[in-house]
Amino acid sequence: MNKFLGYLIVLALALAAPLVIYPVFLMKLLCFALFASAFNLILGYGGLLSFGHAAFFGGAAYISGHALKVWGLPTELGILVGALSAGVLGLAIGTLAIRRQGIYFAMITLAMAQMAYFVFISSPFTGGENGLQGVPRGTALGLIDLTNDRAMYYFVLAICLAGFLLIARAVHSPFGQVLSAIRDNEDRARSLGYDIERYKLLAFVLSATLAGLAGATKTVVFQLASLTDAHWHMSGEVVLMTLLGGLGTIAGPAVGAGIIVTLQNYLASGPLAAWVPVVLGVIFVTCVLSFRRGVVGELREFLRRSF
């Protein structure tokens, strides 16, 4: 009951937020929150550290950007195409990577993502270093004009909420149960008759698709897809967001994304502008040393202990 109330409050805040805070910033935050949550699905619940998620985020950004700008697809369809193609890319990369574990899995995904990056940097349709600019926002359902930031915000909010709900459901589903069993003890899960590669692959593809959804949505918001989205730093950043917020918690990655995006945004124009990397570095070091469970994880632990 309490939980339900909590969700209601969060929802109300989300609905009211653009009245107070700059909507484009909020949309960016939402997109990264979705990206980090999608990533958490594979790291936090699947136990697999992917170091190549930028390929899905960036890939979907480019493809939906192209679909909207060149093919002139309606906005919803463009986003969908982007997300699905990220899923397909996830299937391809996942099939190769999923048989490996730990640091090797991380490295294969990184390698594949680097190759994808190479494709992006050298294909003409991405605009290379300049990025794919001027992607039209279009309309939602052919009715609502999305060039209005408020309208765009609610559109993004709806997409991201759907994404979060799907993730939350997947974690607490029959599939989620098997997934956590696999993370705990692969050999045992296999001996119980589970074809663990297929479960991991499904998780990976889901995660890739949702990461793609985030990337595609971001393209529409900023009307731009760039190499930043596909660069390995982005893969690193999403790991950091997830860890900072709290690995394997539902709300954690979103909170982590919120913190990082906010920091980047506000530090860039303050007196600390030139120190952004240093400040982020210091935050990560302290985070790893002193609150490893992440913000949400530590909070939960604190509540657990004090009540």
Added chain:
Amino acid sequence: MLTDLLGFPPQVLFGQLLLGLINGAFYAVLSLGLAVIFGLLNIVNFAHGALYMLGAFATLGLTQYLGIGYWGALIFAPLIVGAIGVGLERVLLRRLSGIDHLYGLLLTFGLALVIEGTFVKLFGASGIPYPTPEALQGGVNLGFMFLPFYRGWVVVASLAVCVATWYLFERTKIGAYLRAGTENPRLLQAFGVNVPLLTTLAYGYGVALAAFAGVLAAPITQVNPLMGSNLIIVVFAVVVIGGMGSIMGAVVTGLSMGIIEGLTKVFWPEASSTVIFVVMAIVLVLRPAGLFGKPA
């Protein structure tokens, strides 16, 4: 005619192979350091590139402020940076022992941001020149290419360091401790081995190797705060191809990746920064533990 066949004179090919070997020597020393650190601390040392950069800056500082030239720096810079490494290990990394290596990666990632960011702020991003030591200026014409003496020296010095390290780790008792310590440090300690000290020294050694590469690089590239930030991920791939923690793997792969990269620069230059990852993906699919890694 070979030229017609290849589309360029064969001298270019030889030249590129030699250059590849020289670059490979850097990869070898850097990945060796990473491999040592991963081997014992189970930490993917993302700060390696930053420490390599510190090695180059130490060289510069030694020369500018203490009047210690290149040859002195070859000894002192690794010692200084190694000492910094020891400090980092004692104060920060130590506290991560026994937890998922993900956190080590993160911590060192953060450290790299801090170190590089600070140096950019202090010294700017375009770098500071460092002269080639007098004794090694000039070069020799090999017929197919002009080989600067300094580059030749880089290969010799790197190989010597690699062989010494390999011997230390694979043929001495310390090596056995290191390998055992990778797996179960607590138990090794219960047998009477001072594992914390071993860990600290191993990290210091790995860092010193990075700094050594930094000294070697200083006269070639600029002494630049960002010189390590893009290298790290390639070196990282080299270690994985060789097999995480394998000393031999790091050295052999380092050299061969240099050569492969050199060849790619002839045939498809734009792909030269990607080719290592292609090799890595292929290797990992065929040999999951890397070329020299032992499967778990």
Added chain:
Amino acid sequence: EISDGVVKIGLLTDMSGTYSDVAGPGTITAAEMAIEEFGGTVAGAPIELVSADHQNKADISANKARQWGDTEQVDAFAELVTTSVAMAVFEVAKQQNKIALVSGAASSPLTNDACIPTGLHWTYNTRALGVGTGSAVVAEGGDSWFFLTADYAFGEALQNDVSKVVEAAGGKVLGSVKHPFPASDFSSFMLQAQASGAKVIGLANAGGDTINAIKAAKEFGIVEAGQKIAGLLVFLSDVHALGLDTAQGLQMTVSFYWDMNDETREWSRRFFEKTGKMPTGIQAGTYSSVRHYLKAIEATGSDDTDTVVAKMREMPVEDMFAHGGVLRTDGRMVHDMYLAEVKSPADSSGPWDYLKIVRTIPGEEAFGPLSESTCPTK
């Protein structure tokens, strides 16, 4: 008539990356110096400067610019080093109808296919660089070229523009090699350039890449062996980093050099006092663009975009950076460029005394006539 009662300029630059020396914090100082000249107010309203680090990323720039425009009443965006950033901000400026004063980015497409009515390209462009260095080198007999090109839009634009100039002057382009950006080791590319047998090796790159390429050329005895290196985009700070020993003899096209006349010396001395460095062309160009923008506001008493842009076009650009500069309808600010050569250590009197101006390239020659521009809104 000043909207929101304040004139606000948003300066986006690379504060910590590859371009932080050629642009970076120095451009903020330069803009501040322009504002100081007005005593901090224009047309009765205070002038405010906000700045941010765009980290050379198009998305960060677009995001920041959009936010400034939407929520902080910024009237003009300034500096915008690197092409992708300039293009991304153009997109925002077009939508919000704001002015974009580009002094950092170099690609000539900014006033051609990618132009916008309110995007003003100030300092230089790849064509001007090509005309200066390219034609000068060909004139000296360097008639066969091989390019080392950074593998991104700017490198390509630079190579294209220079190739045109070289070919027009009767030279030949023998080939090119695209190198990844950024690259740390150029020895292998140098070897390919050497094998091509071209008389001139053109460096179609910038910043750290150019520095490293020049170093590699020296190391491998390329110049001794008879080939010439042409740095196509070299900044004063690059020369400073390379040292005269390595850089001497290098020809380069610059939009500005501190030691040209009393005016430039006076301004640069003040700049040096604040930053400890002599200004680059980008930094001087930022000063000039901001100053001209403010002058137009002063003249019209309005900060309305269209009014101001019209006024800026109408008035010639007169300051220590440019004399009689003309702002064309495609956004190009046409002014003289200079062909310079790096002094030998013996000729230099000390730090920052690096260049000798060889030739003044008239604006029209450097930037070409308006008729050549492919800007659709010109």
Added chain:
Amino acid sequence: MSKSDDFILETRGLTKEFKGFTAVSEVDLRIRRHTIHALIGPNGAGKTTVFNLLTKFLIPTRGSIAFNGRDITNAKPAEISRMGVVRSFQISAVFPHMTARENVRVALQRKLGTSFHFWRSEKTLHKLNDRADELLGMVGLERFCEAMVGDLPYGRKRALEIATTLALEPEMMLLDEPTQGMGREDVELITQLIRKVSKNRTILMVEHNLGVVSTLCDQITVLQRGAVLTEGTYAEVSADPRVKEAYMGKAA
């Protein structure tokens, strides 16, 4: 089909070589339906290796394996598990970050056929709770249904492992040293449990505890250096001087 040759599992010439070392050589194993069959032998005789071959964790160098007359030599681990052959591990195998009930439920869940359904609620699994608790009760873990398994003592984990295995209702169970590391009382518990679950099932076990072997097993195969030394009932085998010398020592 006559009762006597109703063999559920048969191997022919089963051989496994590791880089020049033959761990299992030419083993012909025939396990009769609805019996408890033990595999014993000195350390390093190849028992675990045979197990791994039967459960497909290793690929045989030579030889064939048939289950219910079907050739399963090249089947995958998950496949044979679905056919009804389930193993336990020598070192306890549980899902430490799940509760005991969830551990068992993971095994029960497979039959629902919804394990790939990521859009369905976990609550659809609650209908399996009764059966899970019943199974936990059978192994004496009724008090630990809600406990996180990682915190359970060793013996309890072994018991849980058996409960999980039973949940699959396997036709055949392969148990590798099920009583290893257990106190006397736990050994007793597990022995009774195995007897209880052996009804309508076939069990193949590796065990060093001769007390357990003698009370439980109908048939015993003794391995030595990878090959079958002898076969028979406990009485027959323990009377064999070669077995005494190689394996049992004073215990027999």
Added chain:
Amino acid sequence: MSDVIENHDIGGQHVSEHIEELRIQDLHAFYGESHALHGIDMKVYQGELVTLLGRNGSGRTTTLRSIMGLIGHRTGSIMLKGEEVIHATPHSIAHLGVGYCPEERGIFSRLSVEENLMLPPRVADGGMAVEELYEMFPNLAERRRSQGTRLSGGEQQMLAMARILRTGANILLLDEITEGLAPVIVDKLAEVLIELKTRGYTVVLVEQNFRFAAPLADRHFVMDHGKIVATIKADELESKQHIFDQYLSV
């Protein structure tokens, strides 16, 4: 239990056995927040073989790990050969002459069998020679070049035991060493332990296999819920059978 222990009480033959090799007082140990040992008191004399008996989870392994310094959080006092080691590091404890054979065997997979055997540094004189050990465990000799974890379960157990016999340690902490071993090997191990006793080694044995432990031990400490609940001398086995029944059966 009285503090004065007569010679016959401790089953040894020499007066030197009055020397306290190990004295534990009020030892508490914690895994994170969970309290595993609740105040252990015990003494072991030189040349003595004692066992720790108890149900699964009663804290026997934890006791050995605490002595070895492997439990992060512990309080109380542990004296080894007259030295306080409650705050000492594991490696300095080992150098007092302590050998530890862990429950999970701890064979290093990246080392060969022989390297595993040679790994622990010598901590005192008088360790067994490698040849002697190979004779004792012929399986190991045969597989000496194999990777450590390629050994069968029982072989790994043999290796874990053999490796500490080489180091010269004369206080042995042995955790379930007969686990997974064929009865013949178990017999052999019993002989080894008897031999070690005659050489004056001090042994603390954690064992499930009571049949194995009973004839070897001088005293038995019965543990339950992280405490020592009874101490039984070898000659009291029958008279105190009820204690075993109470704490070791269901």
